[in-house]
Amino acid sequence: MSRFWSDVVKGLKPYVPGEQPRLANLVKLNTNENPYGPSPRALDAIRAATGESLRLYPDPNAEQLKLAIGKYHGVGAQNVFVGNGSDEVLAHIFLGLLKQAQPILFPDISYSFYPVYCGLYQVAFETIPLADDFSIQVDAYTKPNGGIIFPNPNAPTGCLVSLADIERLLKSNQDSVVVIDEAYVDFGGESAIPLTAKFPNLLVVQTLSKSRSLAGLRVGFAVGHTDLIEALERVKNSFNSYPLDRLAIAGAVAAFEDREYFEKTCEAVIATRERLTGELNALGFEVLPSKANFIFARHPQHDAEESALALRQRSIIVRHFKLPRIEQFLRITVGTDEQCAALVTALREILRA
Numbered sequence: 001m002s003r004f005w006s007d008v009v010k011g012l013k014p015y016v017p018g019e020q021p022r023l024a025n026l027v028k029l030n031t032n033e034n035p036y037g038p039s040p041r042a043l044d045a046i047r048a049a050t051g052e053s054l055r056l057y058p059d060p061n062a063e064q065l066k067l068a069i070g071k072y073h074g075v076g077a078q079n080v081f082v083g084n085g086s087d088e089v090l091a092h093i094f095l096g097l098l099k100q101a102q103p104i105l106f107p108d109i110s111y112s113f114y115p116v117y118c119g120l121y122q123v124a125f126e127t128i129p130l131a132d133d134f135s136i137q138v139d140a141y142t143k144p145n146g147g148i149i150f151p152n153p154n155a156p157t158g159c160l161v162s163l164a165d166i167e168r169l170l171k172s173n174q175d176s177v178v179v180i181d182e183a184y185v186d187f188g189g190e191s192a193i194p195l196t197a198k199f200p201n202l203l204v205v206q207t208l209s210k211s212r213s214l215a216g217l218r219v220g221f222a223v224g225h226t227d228l229i230e231a232l233e234r235v236k237n238s239f240n241s242y243p244l245d246r247l248a249i250a251g252a253v254a255a256f257e258d259r260e261y262f263e264k265t266c267e268a269v270i271a272t273r274e275r276l277t278g279e280l281n282a283l284g285f286e287v288l289p290s291k292a293n294f295i296f297a298r299h300p301q302h303d304a305e306e307s308a309l310a311l312r313q314r315s316i317i318v319r320h321f322k323l324p325r326i327e328q329f330l331r332i333t334v335g336t337d338e339q340c341a342a343l344v345t346a347l348r349e350i351l352r353a
């Protein structure tokens with residue numbers, strides 16, 4: 001704390017991302033990165049964009065990328081907003097659409113960046129408890145509100161809300177913005193993007209960090225009615241004209257064009273997730289039903305924090321949240337089959353000890 005800090009900064013409780021240790025031979029299952037590399041076509045496009053042209057600013061509107069995303073999702077480029085990771089897109093959403101007279105609503109167990117943005121932008125919020133089975137009950141979101149936001153599948157549980165439930169929520173909540181954060185939707189969920197044509201208050205956010213294996217490139221986007229997109233453009237153009245650099249635009253466009261690689265790697269992650277779930281069940285773990293590239297698991301007889309520490313001693317890192325209701329869970333990213341086999345072997349030893 002310094003006397004030079006503004007009152008806003010004094011009050012901030014910043015988000016703490018999962019660690020990125022620089023250790024060799026680490027089995028890194030803590031930040032939901034994709035175990036397979038990015039599309040080779042994306043890497044070629046990034047290499048091709050590396051050259052003399054970097055002296056020039058990128059297209060401030062990233063039009064080529066909006067067209068590629070629009071084409072992939074069957075919407076117009078004018079319905080797409082792009083940003084430096086979906087975290088930046090979300091930040092602009094909190095300031096531009098969710099800062100309202102009424103508090104916004106999100107689940108008590110959810111992406112822990114949401115309350116951080118509320119602190120940064122002074123957005124009032126109320127949390128709605130997940131059901132006992134850790135699912136999101138859309139019928140609990142009935143209070144008058146300044147907006148609703150949740151990830152689907154939810155983080156860190158991995159549980160999916162059906163499109164029918166999202167449509168029911170939209171029908172009963174037409175006077176505030178509903179934001180669906182689909183960071184993990186490509187691992188078995190169904191996107192709500194088609195519903196944006198019917199509901200002008202729906203905004204869907206996605207990222208290239210997980211299913212397209214480009215966490216290091218920092219590209220995220222939102223899809224919705226042009227009125228919502230315009231609000232985000234106004235914030236963006238009051239903050240940073242060039243959030244996406246030339247390499248990010250080139251790589252992201254190529255990633256969307258390589259549908260085959262994308263589908264193949266998502267299917268591989270899903271197959272490994274199902275196998276890992278079965279193996280952890282066999283060790284006595286309860287695993288929540290996941291449609292994401294991670295699982296959320298607890299063991300009735302073994303303390304989660306201790307298990308996480310014991311895994312770390314074996315150079316395997318998973319995520320543990322010291323938070324009410326979920327302190328006995330481990331969030332484990334689905335890695336390669338070899339990484340998951342190493343995890344299961346280590347857990348078997350730890351449980352036996």
Ligand SMILES: *Cc1c(COP(=O)(O)O)cnc(C)c1O
Nearest residue numbers: 085086087111151183207209220
């Ligand atoms: C990973 C994640 C994001 C952020 O992704 P970036 O595009 O890398 O900033 C947003 N929401 C949820 C729920 C996530 O898990």
